[in-house]
Amino acid sequence: MLRPIRRSCLAGAALVLAAPTVVARAQQADSSVAPARQPDWGAVRDETVRHLRRLIQLNTVNPPGNEITVARYLDSTLRAAGIETHLFEPSPGRAAFVARLKGTGAKQPVLLMAHMDVVGVEPDQWTVDPFAAVEKDGYVYGRGAIDDKGMLAANLVTMLLLKRHVIDAGGSLQRDVVLVANSDEEAGGEWGMGWLIANKPDLIRAEFALNEGGRTRVVNGRPLYLAVQNTEKVAHNVRVIARGPGGHASVPLPGNAISRLARAMAKIAAHEEPVRINPTTRVFFSELSAVWPNAAERRAMADVASRDERRIARGARVLSAIPIYNAVLRNGISATLIDGGIRTNVIPTEATANLNIRTLPGQSIDSVVARLRRVVGDKQVSFEVDRDTIDAPASSFRSPMFTAIADAVRSVDPKMTVVPYMSTGATDSARLRAWGVHTYGVLPFPLGQEDEERMHGNDERVPIASLLFGTKVIYLAALGVAR
Numbered sequence: 001m002l003r004p005i006r007r008s009c010l011a012g013a014a015l016v017l018a019a020p021t022v023v024a025r026a027q028q029a030d031s032s033v034a035p036a037r038q039p040d041w042g043a044v045r046d047e048t049v050r051h052l053r054r055l056i057q058l059n060t061v062n063p064p065g066n067e068i069t070v071a072r073y074l075d076s077t078l079r080a081a082g083i084e085t086h087l088f089e090p091s092p093g094r095a096a097f098v099a100r101l102k103g104t105g106a107k108q109p110v111l112l113m114a115h116m117d118v119v120g121v122e123p124d125q126w127t128v129d130p131f132a133a134v135e136k137d138g139y140v141y142g143r144g145a146i147d148d149k150g151m152l153a154a155n156l157v158t159m160l161l162l163k164r165h166v167i168d169a170g171g172s173l174q175r176d177v178v179l180v181a182n183s184d185e186e187a188g189g190e191w192g193m194g195w196l197i198a199n200k201p202d203l204i205r206a207e208f209a210l211n212e213g214g215r216t217r218v219v220n221g222r223p224l225y226l227a228v229q230n231t232e233k234v235a236h237n238v239r240v241i242a243r244g245p246g247g248h249a250s251v252p253l254p255g256n257a258i259s260r261l262a263r264a265m266a267k268i269a270a271h272e273e274p275v276r277i278n279p280t281t282r283v284f285f286s287e288l289s290a291v292w293p294n295a296a297e298r299r300a301m302a303d304v305a306s307r308d309e310r311r312i313a314r315g316a317r318v319l320s321a322i323p324i325y326n327a328v329l330r331n332g333i334s335a336t337l338i339d340g341g342i343r344t345n346v347i348p349t350e351a352t353a354n355l356n357i358r359t360l361p362g363q364s365i366d367s368v369v370a371r372l373r374r375v376v377g378d379k380q381v382s383f384e385v386d387r388d389t390i391d392a393p394a395s396s397f398r399s400p401m402f403t404a405i406a407d408a409v410r411s412v413d414p415k416m417t418v419v420p421y422m423s424t425g426a427t428d429s430a431r432l433r434a435w436g437v438h439t440y441g442v443l444p445f446p447l448g449q450e451d452e453e454r455m456h457g458n459d460e461r462v463p464i465a466s467l468l469f470g471t472k473v474i475y476l477a478a479l480g481v482a483r
Contacts, residue, residue: 213441
């Protein structure tokens with residue numbers, strides 16, 4: 001049941017912008033907005049760190065979530081700045097939060113999204129308290145520092161900066177800028193974006209949205225590229241069920257279900273799905289091939305981006321050895337769970353395994369399963385598909401939102417490359433794209449591979465310098481698309 005928390009708090013009306021265009025301002029030194037009203041980036045860094053540390057200290061491990069604590073923090077912070085807010089509690093402890101900076105209405109709104117829940121921790125594997133938000137050695141440590149409270153802090157500061165440096169300075173935005181903080185993203189999103197779309201669609205209807213999902217990659221010690229997620233693979237769970245005769249373990253049986261399942265899983269593990277290049281991955285590899293430092297991989301990227309089938313196959317052989325690129329090139333199949341047997345001295349009649357299959361957008365899970373049936377070649381092994389999935393259309397990488405992100409990145413670091421990206425993981429963006437909102441995912445904090453791998457792992461952390469970079473990018477992108 002919905003539990004209404006409070007009425008909205010409305011900000012003052014916007015005025016007409018009479019200053020130079022945002023693009024011109026963004027190209028000035030320090031990525032400034034206007035010489036008289038540019039943010040003090042040192043103060044912005046400190047403000048973002050302060051908010052992130054507080055968000056981390058509010059434990060929102062899902063389950064149970066308890067995101068209401070974070071939502072109340074966002075609500076009080078933004079209301080104090082005179083920004084319109086809406087706070088809902090769709091289920092005890094769960095929250096949906098929306099804040100809005102009013103524009104002139106000349107253009108449709110843009111959403112700034114982030115989720116409030118985080119995954120669990122193994123405290124004994126951390127060198128610091130995961131929820132103390134320790135600041136040391138130029139990093140902020142804590143669960144959610146990368147996924148996704150860092151983005152939430154950057155979005156929060158962006159809203160405050162837009163209020164101070166545009167609205168309060170006598171300017172206006174042509175679009176409403178809407179901050180959305182979701183619950184339950186780490187467990188499917190039914191209490192988060194799913195609930196908002198079903199119950200409060202008018203509050204979040206927009207033309208564009210900026211969410212998590214991309215990457216800002218440090219290679220050889222410098223930020224090389226920012227990948228903007230404009231599409232994502234589709235997650236399916238498929239049960240593999242092997243059946244055989246049961247009996248006492250003292251009499252071995254050739255049709256043993258566990259042995260049958262083991263043979264089937266070995267064949268599935270050796271199977272490789274065909275390479276498929278879509279418009280996003282073609283541009284992704286084409287752009288990276290111009291800047292990638294490793295010569296062999298650079299040539300392979302150019303080959304994969306070509307339309308020559310022989311070159312594509314040649315490039316794919318090289319890139320398939322790199323797990324993250326292999327996952328971008330084809331449908332992915334990972335064994336994640338196994339179950340079978342009731343006692344140590346009983347041969348079970350059934351054994352099962354779960355496959356987490358990530359299909360490329362537009363690819364049929366039934367076709368993948370048909371191939372697996374042929375590979376296994378055993379009529380005593382069956383497959384059951386979970387049909388609760390969302391296969392959404394890609395968002396254009398030629399839209400004003402993508403352009404605003406690219407312009408923002410280049411204004412902060414002109415040497416960086418900006419590329420469209422198909423993520424292998426699932427995000428709330430799929431729901432929005434299926435709903436008709438052009439949605440783009442970024443992880444705007446430049447990270448090396450080692451730090452990125454701490455996401456969902458131990459000692460998750462974000463560099464403070466990267467946190468400032470990300471806040472600048474989100475602020476300038478929101479300003480650019482909303483001007």
